[in-house]
Amino acid sequence: MDSNFGIKDAVTYDVITASSDTVISDIADIMTKNDISSVVIEDEKVEGIVTTNNIISKVVSKNISPQDISAGMVMDKYVGINSDASLNEASSVMIKNNCKVLLVFEEEEFKGILTLTDIVRVSPELIEIFVEQKNIDDKNYHDDANYSTDYDENLDEGVCESCGVYGQLEERDGQFLCSECLDEDSDD
Numbered sequence: 001m002d003s004n005f006g007i008k009d010a011v012t013y014d015v016i017t018a019s020s021d022t023v024i025s026d027i028a029d030i031m032t033k034n035d036i037s038s039v040v041i042e043d044e045k046v047e048g049i050v051t052t053n054n055i056i057s058k059v060v061s062k063n064i065s066p067q068d069i070s071a072g073m074v075m076d077k078y079v080g081i082n083s084d085a086s087l088n089e090a091s092s093v094m095i096k097n098n099c100k101v102l103l104v105f106e107e108e109e110f111k112g113i114l115t116l117t118d119i120v121r122v123s124p125e126l127i128e129i130f131v132e133q134k135n136i137d138d139k140n141y142h143d144d145a146n147y148s149t150d151y152d153e154n155l156d157e158g159v160c161e162s163c164g165v166y167g168q169l170e171e172r173d174g175q176f177l178c179s180e181c182l183d184e185d186s187d188d
Contacts, residue, residue: 005087010122011104011112017042020072024050024059027071038101038113041075046110048075049101058166062158069159073166078103083111087123090114 017040018027027039027050038051050071058074059066079097081090083106090102100116158169160178169176 005123007081007083007085007087007090007104007114010087010118011083011114012118013112015040015110015113018050018071019043020047020070020075022071023067024055024069024071024074025066028055028066038115039071040078040103040110040113041071042110046078046103047072049078049103050075051101064159069166073159080105081114082106087119091119094119 016030016034016036018030020041020043022041030039031037031052038049040049041047054074054076055066058064059069079093079099079102081093081102081104083104085093093102094100094116102114103110104112104114158176159166160169160181161175162177162181165178165180167178169178170182171177172182
């Protein structure tokens, strides 16, 4: 099979979107009902993407109620690619950005979504590129003297107890606060 297929051969055009103010419990319902693992967040324009990994790592693992947090608070910035690119190029972009989903654009217009699964379905030989890169990355991490799997209790993510914004938190006086609220607290 020719691995120079274009993205247009594999892209999903019928993409399910939601607005940034949609609560995560509704995003999870959308994913479950449609058997998908990501929802594109689009207000006036494409803002980002919420994946099952976002929900697990930023909501469930932090014991945050999915009714209390919106898609805009947990979405990732998207990685985009032009619809004229090849699947080889798309694979390289995924590896470089450590992502499994690309948003496909034609000029400035959002056209669809391309996942690692889509690429492998159309061009299975490209999976070797991902496996090879993962093996290289794993070796580099373990050879890096600065790499550690120890948990740093000072770094905590979640929803700021003062302003309600999701991000890095620090504990002060029994409350978990974002850097902006910490700065405001210091100014007082």
